Amino acid sequence: LKKMLFILRDFIPEIHDYDLLTKTIRDDVLDIWAKIKKPKEFQNAKAEDFFEIQFCTLTHAKKAVQAFQGQIAELRERFVNDQYERYLFKDFQLDKNIPINGVPQYMQQVWTQIQENKDLNLPEQKILVSAYRCSEIQNEALKLVEEKLQTLAQRVKKSDLPDFKQQCQDILKQALYHYDEEGREYATKPYQSNREELEYKLLEEFRELFKHQIHHIKEKFKKEVEQGLKPLDIRKMPIEELMGQLRTLRQTVLENFNRAVQNSIVIENKQNSVDLQDDTFDYLNKIIESHQERQLQIYISDKQTQLRRVVSQFVENAIEELKPKLEKVIDSYFREQLEKVEVEVREILEKVMELHPLFVESYIHLIREEGFKSIFETLNLKKKDLHHSLTKKFKNLFNVNEQGTQRNWKLIQEEQMQKLFQNAKDDCIKSLNEIKGFEYTRYWTPGGDTPIGEEESLAPFVLIMVEEGEYRRIQSKFLEEIDAEYAEALRKHNIKDKKGIPKGFWAILVFFMYDDILRWLHSPYMLYPLLLIVSVFGLLNAIGLGSIPNMIIRQGFNAATGKVGPQSVSYTHLRAHETPEHLVCRLLLEKKKK
Numbered sequence: 001l002k003k004m005l006f007i008l009r010d011f012i013p014e015i016h017d018y019d020l021l022t023k024t025i026r027d028d029v030l031d032i033w034a035k036i037k038k039p040k041e042f043q044n045a046k047a048e049d050f051f052e053i054q055f056c057t058l059t060h061a062k063k064a065v066q067a068f069q070g071q072i073a074e075l076r077e078r079f080v081n082d083q084y085e086r087y088l089f090k091d092f093q094l095d096k097n098i099p100i101n102g103v104p105q106y107m108q109q110v111w112t113q114i115q116e117n118k119d120l121n122l123p124e125q126k127i128l129v130s131a132y133r134c135s136e137i138q139n140e141a142l143k144l145v146e147e148k149l150q151t152l153a154q155r156v157k158k159s160d161l162p163d164f165k166q167q168c169q170d171i172l173k174q175a176l177y178h179y180d181e182e183g184r185e186y187a188t189k190p191y192q193s194n195r196e197e198l199e200y201k202l203l204e205e206f207r208e209l210f211k212h213q214i215h216h217i218k219e220k221f222k223k224e225v226e227q228g229l230k231p232l233d234i235r236k237m238p239i240e241e242l243m244g245q246l247r248t249l250r251q252t253v254l255e256n257f258n259r260a261v262q263n264s265i266v267i268e269n270k271q272n273s274v275d276l277q278d279d280t281f282d283y284l285n286k287i288i289e290s291h292q293e294r295q296l297q298i299y300i301s302d303k304q305t306q307l308r309r310v311v312s313q314f315v316e317n318a319i320e321e322l323k324p325k326l327e328k329v330i331d332s333y334f335r336e337q338l339e340k341v342e343v344e345v346r347e348i349l350e351k352v353m354e355l356h357p358l359f360v361e362s363y364i365h366l367i368r369e370e371g372f373k374s375i376f377e378t379l380n381l382k383k384k385d386l387h388h389s390l391t392k393k394f395k396n397l398f399n400v401n402e403q404g405t406q407r408n409w410k411l412i413q414e415e416q417m418q419k420l421f422q423n424a425k426d427d428c429i430k431s432l433n434e435i436k437g438f439e440y441t442r443y444w445t446p447g448g449d450t451p452i453g454e455e456e457s458l459a460p461f462v463l464i465m466v467e468e469g470e471y472r473r474i475q476s477k478f479l480e481e482i483d484a485e486y487a488e489a490l491r492k493h494n495i496k497d498k499k500g501i502p503k504g505f506w507a508i509l510v511f512f513m514y515d516d517i518l519r520w521l522h523s524p525y526m527l528y529p530l531l532l533i534v535s536v537f538g539l540l541n542a543i544g545l546g547s548i549p550n551m552i553i554r555q556g557f558n559a560a561t562g563k564v565g566p567q568s569v570s571y572t573h574l575r576a577h578e579t580p581e582h583l584v585c586r587l588l589l590e591k592k593k594k
Contacts, residue, residue: 001052003088011057022055029053130187134194137183141175141198149205156209160216168206168266175202206266213264218283221257225249225287234295240352242295250288257284296353300363304370307341311371312378319382320389322431330375338371386435387474390428391481397424398485409493417493421486432475
């Protein structure tokens, strides 16, 4: 009987059913035996008449390392130790059956017997000799072209070879010619078998060299693609022209690459060149598609920036001007600008770049999201400086007349000034109240894809421009600033006309005191204090405190003219200069009067 040993790997008794596994394998063997075609005398023979089926289990190599190593050692003993009680070849007749480790010695004896036998008339002996001799001729043919193969390998590892295909075909032709000349007289079957083996071995060598050849061709065309892509920048040319040049580049490069690959294939359908060629096609296509994707991202980014810039500027101006119905104005302008951008982008992505509608919608959604983001960021930024916008609007209404020039407060009666002040104040407070009730709503959250027109079915995302506490703070600060502005207007109104000294007098004075002025400037006791005073005045003006020097000069002038002491001022002037403590006291008094 022949012994048939099945080894069950990774066997864990707690998990696997040994009886079920062995029964399944045994049934499969018997099923195969039943289906094979047998000679007439063995038609009713059973598999058990010829084979002894045995099973051996090996545990998991990593989960039970020590147990696995012990089982492997025991299995090795069964194959090589003839003293072992479970030795597989114990009952074998060595003149008919050979253990695995005795095959090389046995075959050597057979070849020696064939070589020493001079009578080769038996067909079996002829086939054996033909096989032996054809194998020798095959080795001779390989030895004959070995040097050329080495030279070709050295060359192709350095760079691609224009004559790679011809070189390989010449080597193959030379080897096969030598084999045919020496081996065609031997038996056909071993002759053909060894010839095919020789061709296969050479083609295997060529396949390795072909990989190097393809690698160099691939790098060469990669550089060609990269060079061709460098000038293709969407910021330097229209996107229609860019896409046209990308298509032309792709077609040209792939055609040239295909030609180079075909010129490197030694024998069609004998090399695994198609897979290598397809892989490289994909590789070059990915480079071009990656560049196209980058250009698309730049285009989308530019459109996002364009929409963001115009929308942010409009929202900023609307807040500064405190336009009425602010939410409606902003939303209307945003939709108008968004529609313009969407029409242009959709035209480019669908017709020029030929993108799938789903991708087109996703990119348009990104642009739309950036527009909403710019609105919310601008609103958040401007609401922090809302009192500045209110003050700016008040100054324009109060200080500038209908002709757009500054009012001359000397020529305006105080009653008219109070009226102008009250009108400007009421207008600004009205705008502040509108801003207080302003809530900007969007009906889809960041990352959503809800198109405009389907917002009502979703929960709103709301930005409240001014909350109650912030409203009181802005109003208080605004009232302080406009009271100060009114006080400054009153001060300008109350300045008495004084006849100034004629400018010619100063010219005559400088002319006669020229020498004295120069002498003073040469004295450090005069020059340094003068430079210090000028520097301090310049610094105060630079940091926005220019009113302090004016106040000092005015107080000095009043002291010189005897106007030091209490003077009458208006209630508005007091309001403009009151401290937080004064403000609390005033509000408490006003509440008590009510």
